[in-house]
Amino acid sequence: xxxxxxxxxxxxxxxxxxxxxxxxxxxxxxxxxxxxxxxxxxxxxxxxxxxxxxxxxxxxxxxxxxxxxxxxxxxxxxxxxxxxxxxxxxxxxxxxxxxxxxxxxxxxxxxxxxxxxxxxxxxxxxxxxxxxxxxxxxxxxxxxxxxxxxxxxxxxxxxxxxxxxxxxxxxxxxxxxxxxxxxxxxxxxxxxxxxxxxxxxxxxxxxxxxxxxxxxxxxxxxxxxxxxxxxxxxxxxxxxxxxxxxxxxxxxxxxxxxxxxxxxxxxxxxxxxxxxxxxx
Numbered sequence: 612x613x614x615x616x617x618x619x620x621x622x623x624x625x626x627x628x629x630x631x632x633x634x635x636x637x638x639x640x641x642x643x644x645x646x647x648x649x650x651x652x653x654x655x656x657x658x659x660x661x662x663x664x665x666x667x668x669x670x671x672x673x674x675x676x677x678x679x680x681x682x683x684x685x686x687x688x689x690x691x692x693x694x695x696x697x698x699x700x701x702x703x704x705x706x707x708x709x710x711x712x713x714x715x716x717x718x719x720x721x722x723x724x725x726x727x728x729x730x731x732x733x734x735x736x737x738x739x740x741x742x743x744x745x746x747x748x749x750x751x752x753x754x755x756x757x758x759x760x761x762x763x764x765x766x767x768x769x770x771x772x773x774x775x776x777x778x779x780x781x782x783x784x785x786x787x788x789x790x791x792x793x794x795x796x797x798x799x800x801x802x803x804x805x806x807x808x809x810x811x812x813x814x815x816x817x818x819x820x821x822x823x824x825x826x827x828x829x830x831x832x833x834x835x836x837x838x839x840x841x842x843x844x845x846x847x848x849x850x851x852x853x854x855x856x857x858x859x860x861x862x863x864x865x866x867x868x869x870x871x872x873x874x875x876x877x878x879x880x881x882x883x884x885x886x887x888x889x890x891x
Contacts (some may be wrong), residue, residue: 612666614727621763622742624749625716629692632710634749635719636661636695638757640747644740644790644816645761646857651681651701658759665689668695685735704734710719719745737760743791766817767837770824771876778809778820780875784854785839786847787818813839815890817853836871844868847882850888 624631634642643649643659648670650656657680658672665686673680684706688696695708709720723735771777775794781787794807809820818837841847844862848870852858859879860871869883 616725617722618738619720619722620742621718621720622746623713623716623718624746625693626749627692627712628712628717631717631719631749632695634752635708635710635745636663638748638752640759641752641757642745644744646790646810647766647819649740651683655680662686663689668700698848699734702732702734703729704731706734706737708737740791747790760886762812762817763815766819768819768821769837769878770821772823773876774806774809774820774822777875778811780854781811781820783873784851784856786841786850787813787878836879836881838869838881840881840889841882842885844870844882844884848872851882 624634626634639661640659644786645656647653650659652671652673654692655673656671660668660670660672660678662668662670663686665688665747667686667689668677669683669686671681671683672678682700684697684699684701686695686697687705688694693710695710696706698705703725705724705726707722707724711718711720719741721741723731723738723739725731725735769777769863775796778789778793782789782793789809789811791810793809811818811820848858848862851872855875857873858870859873862868862870867883871879871881873879
């Protein structure tokens with residue numbers, strides 16, 4: 612009896628299997644979300660690449676001119692519109708991806724298998740990230756430029772006594788979006804890597820939410836105020852108020868239009884009107 616371990620996931624996309632296969636492979640660099648922990652060499656990454664055909668490589672490209680970098684896997688099955696598989700070059704994980712037609716498009720089914728005695732050093736990550744990342748890309752690929760969306764050279768980590776509750780509240784009240792599903796209830800469950808990673812993309816900046824060690828912060832004395840630029844200040848204020856934000860200063864105009872609010876643990880945020888030319 613085999614003691615192989617496996618894990619799986621799936622996502623339905625509203626394109627035919629041939630298009631889904633092309634988007635998955637040729638457009639890997641466009642749907643792979645950039646972030647501090649989303650690659651082995653985050654500080655060196657210039658592209659993600661899937662070389663076509665059996666024997667092709669999955670690569671983190673670190674040199675634009677040579678196209679070389681870290682080999683993640685080797686393609687073992689290449690049947691466009693039907694079946695893709697690879698063997699990890701970094702651990703013992705095998706990934707199978709099947710593209711099954713439906714009435715509305717395609718179900719992309721992924722299965723990761725770890726053989727008896729084998730190890731997973733990150734090879735199963737495609738199982739977790741493909742449904743949110745690839746699904747989101749296919750949903751917008753016909754109405755957005757096929758250009759890499761990278762992040763700015765500034766990011767912020769905020770520490771909360773109840774980080775999961777804070778993250779859900781920030782999503783509901785301030786409309787912050789995470790590239791992956793938010794974890795469940797506090798206290799955060801620990802896995803082999805410690806506390807779950809919570810990251811929002813606000814504009815093109817990363818906002819990380821982490822656990823606060825020690826007593827709650829005293830926010831009576833301000834030490835920092837994050838600014839977020841939004842399309843409609845009045846509508847954003849209404850959403851924040853409806854979700855329980857305390858508005859400490861309503862909309863004011865001083866060359867720019869903005870308002871100030873306190874979040875679920877009393878931290879101060881300012882939301883200002885975005886210029887039409889500011890990137891989202």
